[in-house]
Amino acid sequence: MGIESTAHTFGVSIASSIGEILSNVNDKYSPPPGKGIHPREATQHHCEVGPRVLEESLKKWGGNIDDLDVIAFSAGPGLGPALRTGATMARALAVWLNKPLAPVHHAIAHIEIAAKMADIKDPLVTLVSGGHTTVTAFTGGRWRIFGETEDITLGNLLDMFGRAVPLPTPGGPEIEKIASRGTNFIELPYVVKGNDVSYSGLLTAAKRLLTKKPLEDICYSLQEIAFAMLAEATERALAHTQKQELLLTGGVAANKRLAEMLRIVAESHGARFSVVPREYSGDCGAQIAWTGILAYSAGSIVEVAKSYVKPRWRLDTVDIPWR
Amino acid sequence: MISNEKKLIYKGAEAEVYVQNWHGLKAIEKIRTPKLYRVRELDTFIRRTRTMHEASIIHDAKKAGVSTPLIYMVDIIRTSIIMQYIEGIRLREYLGMSDNNHRIKACRVLGDRVGRLHAFGIVHGDLTTSNMILTPNQDITLIDFGLAEYSKEIEKQGVDILLGQRIFQSTHHEYGLACYKAFLEGYRERVGSTMADQVEERVKQIAKRGRYAVER
Numbered sequence: 001m002g003i004e005s006t007a008h009t010f011g012v013s014i015a016s017s018i019g020e021i022l023s024n025v026n027d028k029y030s031p032p033p034g035k036g037i038h039p040r041e042a043t044q045h046h047c048e049v050g051p052r053v054l055e056e057s058l059k060k061w062g063g064n065i066d067d068l069d070v071i072a073f074s075a076g077p078g079l080g081p082a083l084r085t086g087a088t089m090a091r092a093l094a095v096w097l098n099k100p101l102a103p104v105h106h107a108i109a110h111i112e113i114a115a116k117m118a119d120i121k122d123p124l125v126t127l128v129s130g131g132h133t134t135v136t137a138f139t140g141g142r143w144r145i146f147g148e149t150e151d152i153t154l155g156n157l158l159d160m161f162g163r164a165v166p167l168p169t170p171g172g173p174e175i176e177k178i179a180s181r182g183t184n185f186i187e188l189p190y191v192v193k194g195n196d197v198s199y200s201g202l203l204t205a206a207k208r209l210l211t212k213k214p215l216e217d218i219c220y221s222l223q224e225i226a227f228a229m230l231a232e233a234t235e236r237a238l239a240h241t242q243k244q245e246l247l248l249t250g251g252v253a254a255n256k257r258l259a260e261m262l263r264i265v266a267e268s269h270g271a272r273f274s275v276v277p278r279e280y281s282g283d284c285g286a287q288i289a290w291t292g293i294l295a296y297s298a299g300s301i302v303e304v305a306k307s308y309v310k311p312r313w314r315l316d317t318v319d320i321p322w323r
Numbered sequence: 324m325i326s327n328e329k330k331l332i333y334k335g336a337e338a339e340v341y342v343q344n345w346h347g348l349k350a351i352e353k354i355r356t357p358k359l360y361r362v363r364e365l366d367t368f369i370r371r372t373r374t375m376h377e378a379s380i381i382h383d384a385k386k387a388g389v390s391t392p393l394i395y396m397v398d399i400i401r402t403s404i405i406m407q408y409i410e411g412i413r414l415r416e417y418l419g420m421s422d423n424n425h426r427i428k429a430c431r432v433l434g435d436r437v438g439r440l441h442a443f444g445i446v447h448g449d450l451t452t453s454n455m456i457l458t459p460n461q462d463i464t465l466i467d468f469g470l471a472e473y474s475k476e477i478e479k480q481g482v483d484i485l486l487g488q489r490i491f492q493s494t495h496h497e498y499g500l501a502c503y504k505a506f507l508e509g510y511r512e513r514v515g516s517t518m519a520d521q522v523e524e525r526v527k528q529i530a531k532r533g534r535y536a537v538e539r
Binding site for chain 1: 334335336337358359360361362364365368369448449450451453470482486489492493494496497529532533
């Protein structure tokens with residue numbers, strides 16, 4: 001069983017040891033338009049929906065709760081109070097059922113669920129979400145970071161621009177819709193530093209245009225520039241690492257234009273391209289359940305007394321014994 | 324005898340590199356090919372400005388005392404630069420196959436060269452070990468100035484060093500820490516303690532700005 005509660009989503013999923021997702025129930029907290037995720041409100045939401053999500057997930061699965069092998073939870077990175085709701089439920093279940101407890105790194109879970117679904121072994125990964133914008137590949141026991149954002153993430157950029165309009169949070173899907181009607185390309189800051197990107201200047205510049213240019217043209221140009229920057233950073237890392245596979249995962253992976261750009265990048269280097277299926281792109285219990293199985297199989301479990309959440313757990317500090 | 328045939332030797336992220344005979348000189352041609360994923364206006368703009376920038380900064384880096392290829396020809400329409408072919412081994416491969424002493428020696432030289440650029444007012448913008456060639460006389464020639472800029476800002480110098488650090492931590496993670504230390508020593512010796520302190524402090528600050536920095 002995997003429990004997700006990193007940010008806006010509370011989810012519980014049951015997966016089998018070969019990676020079948022037997023149930024995956026998620027409930028998402030939606031802040032009002034123009035507002036971001038308030039950690040207290042998100043936590044309140046998780047506490048309210050938590051028991052029902054757990055019950056529904058168990059019911060969908062239809063198995064006996066005593067047959068579970070391991071309880072996995074998202075231990076970070078994320079919002080501290082929100083993480084603690086999932087961790088508390090996981091600890092309680094582990095103690096009550098006398099099952100091992102596996103802490104899972106949320107970003108690694110985005111990677112593992114995508115790699116599983118695409119049946120991909122050794123990819124360069126472009127991970128894009130509200131919490132991450134990272135180009136990473138596995139080597140020497142860890143996911144090493146080859147490029148990342150130097151300030152805000154791609155998800156942040158889209159959310160924060162969306163809030164300024166204002167559009168509902170998350171902003172990405174709305175911006176994608178509006179951008180599809182845009183025709184005029186407006187020049188905006190394009191900032192690539194080595195394999196890194198920086199989005200803060202682009203955000204400011206795009207917000208300043210709000211009263212001056214049609215919204216569809218701003219959205220179109222914002223997407224084109226932001227995604228092209230990431231495609232370039234990815235292409236640089238692909239050329240550098242010479243990986244044969246490219247995997248796009250995380251919430252923003254649901255954006256069709258971004259996936260199209262990265263497909264072109266992969267194909268031009270003879271690499272196989274895969275993107276996480278839409279239902280597993282956003283935060284969900286399934287990513288934690290499957291990664292929990294991998295962690296448990298490799299002995300990565302933790303005592304309840306030491307099962308702290310880590311709101312700032314950095315991807316490249318996690319040892320991965322199962323790869 | 325240099326072959327008259329034009330031969331693709333490297334397909335990088337933004338350019339194709341051919342080796343060719345240029346009026347009796349062994350030369351490479353670096354062509355920035357169109358990127359189909361970018362809208363055309365953006366693509367043309369990026370390729371042209373980077374080609375112009377690169378040619379001019381490769382030339383000016385010599386004034387800073389840093390070895391770079393000689394520029395033979397620039398074609399803005401084809402976004403291509405024809406320049407000297409540099410004999411030697413890329414630092415990326417050299418570090419992988421050397422012992423610690425040789426690695427540290429090379430990284431000190433590298434630190435010195437980056438220091439020269441910074442003191443002169445150039446930031447490289449893409450300090451990966453794929454962009455550095457160790458020549459037979461144990462000098463380091465820097466190539467690929469496509470993301471370089473004229474700047475004396477500590478911020479930009481800090482980003483430059485941070486990108487170098489990242490490569491030591493990722494591509495060269497097995498022995499990268501010693502290399503990075505040697506690199507910083509070489510840098511410090513060249514630019515002096517005052518500037519080195521400022522830049523190193525800024526590197527730490529920039530790293531903390533990113534997501535999930537360990538300490539904040």
